[in-house]
Amino acid sequence: MIDDKVKVVPKTKEREFGGLIGTFFLIFLLPATVYLLNFACNKKRCTIMEIPKLPSRLSFFIDLQATYIFLGWFFFQAILAIIPFGKLAEGQPLRSGQKLKYRCNGFISLIISMVAFGIAVYYKLPVTIIHTKFFQIMTAATIFSVSLSLFLYIKSLLIPQDKLAPGGNTGNHVYDFFMGHELNPRIGMFDLKFFCELRPGLIGWVILNMAFVYKAYLDNNNVFPPALTMCAAFQIFYVADALFAEEAILTTMDIVHDGFGFMLIFGDLVWVPFIYCLQTRFLLENPQNDMYWYCLAFIAVINLVGYYIFRGANSQKDAYRRNPHNPALAHLETLPTSTGRKLLVSGWWGICRKPNYLGDLLMATAWSLCCGLHHVLPYFYPIYFLILLVHRCQRDDVICRKKYGAVWTRYCQRVPYKIIPYIY
Numbered sequence: 544m545i546d547d548k549v550k551v552v553p554k555t556k557e558r559e560f561g562g563l564i565g566t567f568f569l570i571f572l573l574p575a576t577v578y579l580l581n582f583a584c585n586k587k588r589c590t591i592m593e594i595p596k597l598p599s600r601l602s603f604f605i606d607l608q609a610t611y612i613f614l615g616w617f618f619f620q621a622i623l624a625i626i627p628f629g630k631l632a633e634g635q636p637l638r639s640g641q642k643l644k645y646r647c648n649g650f651i652s653l654i655i656s657m658v659a660f661g662i663a664v665y666y667k668l669p670v671t672i673i674h675t676k677f678f679q680i681m682t683a684a685t686i687f688s689v690s691l692s693l694f695l696y697i698k699s700l701l702i703p704q705d706k707l708a709p710g711g712n713t714g715n716h717v718y719d720f721f722m723g724h725e726l727n728p729r730i731g732m733f734d735l736k737f738f739c740e741l742r743p744g745l746i747g748w749v750i751l752n753m754a755f756v757y758k759a760y761l762d763n764n765n766v767f768p769p770a771l772t773m774c775a776a777f778q779i780f781y782v783a784d785a786l787f788a789e790e791a792i793l794t795t796m797d798i799v800h801d802g803f804g805f806m807l808i809f810g811d812l813v814w815v816p817f818i819y820c821l822q823t824r825f826l827l828e829n830p831q832n833d834m835y836w837y838c839l840a841f842i843a844v845i846n847l848v849g850y851y852i853f854r855g856a857n858s859q860k861d862a863y864r865r866n867p868h869n870p871a872l873a874h875l876e877t878l879p880t881s882t883g884r885k886l887l888v889s890g891w892w893g894i895c896r897k898p899n900y901l902g903d904l905l906m907a908t909a910w911s912l913c914c915g916l917h918h919v920l921p922y923f924y925p926i927y928f929l930i931l932l933v934h935r936c937q938r939d940d941v942i943c944r945k946k947y948g949a950v951w952t953r954y955c956q957r958v959p960y961k962i963i964p965y966i967y
């Protein structure tokens with residue numbers, strides 16, 4: 544039996560992302576960045592040296608058809624997510640000791656979505672509308688994510704204390720709205736955070752890429768442009784891998800620790816699909832058809848090495864957390880902690896403290912290299928990603944130090960480098 548006082552999530556004094564002022568500005572800065580970057584990168588030019596000209600008419604952004612496309616897409620994914628096929632996995636224990644159940648059918652949803660796109664192309668449906676109405680669909684997604692964030696924040700003020708997220712319970716409305724006040728908002732079994740993290744945005748990114756490749760194929764006299772096709776294929780593979788290993792997300796910081804607020808809602812539904820496709824959209828608008836085959840082969844090697852590290856590290860930790868007695872992992876050295884959990888100190892997790900971030904960063908770099916070396920904007924993703932992951936590494940360090948105390952310090956002494964061995 545767990546004492547009721549233990550269950551209540553205490554009010555925290557800790558502030559991340561620059562506290563109240565930082566989160567207040569981020570609420571405006573994140574959407575502004577999505578719009579500015581996408582307007583800065585179009586057919587005529589792709590530069591950060593000029594301030595992009597935004598259309599002054601509001602009617603340019605608000606489009607009924609684009610709104611229907613976004614809403615149709617969101618609810619199509621929601622229906623796929625609730626169909627009872629796929630494994631029912633258990634999450635990490637909550638403060639109450641309870642373990643939530645999650646339906647893992649993301650990979651099948653991806654295949655159905657990709658096949659549906661293929662059928663639409665086969666029947667000559669106007670799929671390139673996704674490209675034509677890119678900004679309008681992005682606006683519909685932005686309005687939807689702001690509305691969902693507001694709705695969930697108001698709802699979170701009415702729920703029992705034990706359902707709150709530890710990091711988003713300061714009592715300050717702006718900060719808690721950004722960080723997420725409720726840990727796992729659900730409608731019955733339907734978990735909104737788990738759904739949004741992997742489905743509409745991530746699979747949406749795949750469909751945007753497929754639409755760009757198809758548009759380029761049509762523009763290029765029915766030939767697939769190599770750099771764009773390769774970049775899109777790498778990104779689609781990245782998403783397919785995430786959905787194939789869907790259960791592994793249940794042990795990540797977002798699901799276990801972070802509330803579902805504006806940061807994750809906007810991040811999942813707008814930032815991921817509309818920023819992560821910047822490289823492929825750049826390649827559609829500015830084809831790099833003069834790239835030598837050996838450059839593309841070199842880029843493919845970087846992507847493969849990155850994937851090998853990323854998947855190897857994530858799977859090793861996930862397998863160990865699922866079953867510490869797994870005979871396949873018996874050769875790995877570990878450090879016991881007072882919580883009963885052990886920390887891996889050899890294998891991937893002995894090379895540096897975040898080998899998974901290193902692999903992810905290599906893949907991000909490979910995608911940008913597909914865009915050539917003449918433009919800076921397609922490199923936004925790896926630069927932002929480096930900042931995000933360094934910050935995430937610091938956040939996780941604070942969380943683990945609290946959880947594991949002196950043992951975490953010993954781990955840091957034993958594995959001194961954070962992300963890049965011998966450098967950082």
Ligand SMILES: NC(=O)C1=CN([C@@H]2O[C@H](COP(=O)(O)OP(=O)(O)OC[C@H]3O[C@@H](n4cnc5c(N)ncnc54)[C@H](OP(=O)(O)O)[C@@H]3O)[C@@H](O)[C@H]2O)C=CC1
Nearest residue numbers: 795796797857860864885886887888892899900903935939
């Ligand atoms: N594409 C994108 O935009 C993004 C991708 N990512 C990717 O998501 C993946 C997950 O990232 P994230 O959740 O941030 O971090 P991690 O997968 O590294 O998870 C952190 C947790 O892992 C456990 N852990 C840390 N070190 C060890 C160790 N030595 N042995 C055993 N367990 C350890 C700790 O939890 P505990 O001990 O409680 O198990 C820690 O809190 C990464 O591959 C990252 O690159 C992340 C953010 C954005």
Ligand SMILES: CC(C)=CCC[C@@H](C)[C@H]1CC=C2C3=C(CC[C@@]21C)[C@@]1(C)CC[C@H](O)C(C)(C)[C@@H]1CC3
Nearest residue numbers: 573740741784785792795797806807810811814815
């Ligand atoms: C400041 C800002 C824009 C915050 C939002 C951050 C989010 C975009 C990211 C936080 C963690 C994420 C993860 C993935 C996508 C980006 C976000 C939502 C992820 C689903 C990508 C695919 C990976 O394989 C993954 C499943 C490991 C990963 C999980 C974390």
